[in-house]
Amino acid sequence: MNRRSAFYWITVVMVLVTITGCDEGGGINFFTLEQDKQFGRDFDKQITSDTSDYQVLDANQYSEAYQHLTRIRNELLQSPDLIYADEFEWKVRILKNDTTLNAFCVPGGYMYFYTGLIKYLDNEAQFAGVMAHEMAHADKRHVTRRMTQLYGFQFLLGFILGENPDAWAQIAAELALGLGNLQFSRSDEYQADEYAVKYSDDTELYPKGVAGFFEKMQSGNTPWVPVFLRTHPPAEDRVEAINQVWMGLGSPGGGKYPDRYQLFINSLP
Numbered sequence: 001m002n003r004r005s006a007f008y009w010i011t012v013v014m015v016l017v018t019i020t021g022c023d024e025g026g027g028i029n030f031f032t033l034e035q036d037k038q039f040g041r042d043f044d045k046q047i048t049s050d051t052s053d054y055q056v057l058d059a060n061q062y063s064e065a066y067q068h069l070t071r072i073r074n075e076l077l078q079s080p081d082l083i084y085a086d087e088f089e090w091k092v093r094i095l096k097n098d099t100t101l102n103a104f105c106v107p108g109g110y111m112y113f114y115t116g117l118i119k120y121l122d123n124e125a126q127f128a129g130v131m132a133h134e135m136a137h138a139d140k141r142h143v144t145r146r147m148t149q150l151y152g153f154q155f156l157l158g159f160i161l162g163e164n165p166d167a168w169a170q171i172a173a174e175l176a177l178g179l180g181n182l183q184f185s186r187s188d189e190y191q192a193d194e195y196a197v198k199y200s201d202d203t204e205l206y207p208k209g210v211a212g213f214f215e216k217m218q219s220g221n222t223p224w225v226p227v228f229l230r231t232h233p234p235a236e237d238r239v240e241a242i243n244q245v246w247m248g249l250g251s252p253g254g255g256k257y258p259d260r261y262q263l264f265i266n267s268l269p
Contacts, residue, residue: 030148031147035107039108044110055096057096062269069092073090077090083139089109100117118264124260124264125200125205128205135199136195140195142184193238193242196209197242204254206256208246214235
């Protein structure tokens with residue numbers, strides 16, 4: 001690419017950043033909402049086609065499990081605190097692996113929950129808190145904001161010019177393996193915890209469910225640490241921050257529904 005072409009494309013990028021750079025979740029983001037959604041679609045295709053690394057439970061074969069999953073998702077999507085409730089796909093998948101305590105969400109709202117995590121939790125409020133936390137990462141566009149910070153103009157320019165066709169696949173692999181270089185910042189994690197409480201507060205569920213998850217981990221009965229919790233901030237700090245958000249909302253109550261959650265667990269292989 002010659003100097004004139006490079007100058008032209010850098011100018012285009014700067015115009016795009018000026019027009020769309022600040023997303024509604026806060027911070028600078030070079031990526032558009034449509035690119036978030038396309039990333040999610042591409043990632044989901046890779047996950048569902050890679051049967052050697054990911055065993056996605058079939059929604060027809062395990063319809064009862066998916067009914068529980070989608071019911072919880074639909075309750076959370078009613079929250080007025082969600083910015084992109086109508087724009088994103090919010091696709092949910094269950095990954096069969098009882099030894100993996102993990103969940104993750106990619107741009108566009110595509111969410112993945114391992115059976116190991118589902119079976120580890122005690123009640124529906126805890127699970128909804130984890131789901132709401134993942135939804136917040138997508139709704140606040142943390143992944144593409146982090147990509148903007150890491151790759152900046154060079155990545156976006158290469159994306160526009162089609163010079164790096166393998167970039168999406170590489171980033172998707174990092175996400176599936178626990179975010180790699182895309183690990184969320186301390187502020188991202190605190191914000192996702194905050195909105196997990198706020199989204200849950202708009203349901204019938206106890207809003208501090210996500211804190212219950214951290215407290216269960218702190219009890220010492222967890223044989224391993226989830227991939228998405230191996231980074232800062234520490235669990236005890238997050239419990240305190242969650243409690244402050246909850247009190248700020250007036251310390252609302254709600255159901256935990258352990259019996260209903262057990263039906264969810266029983267519907268899994």
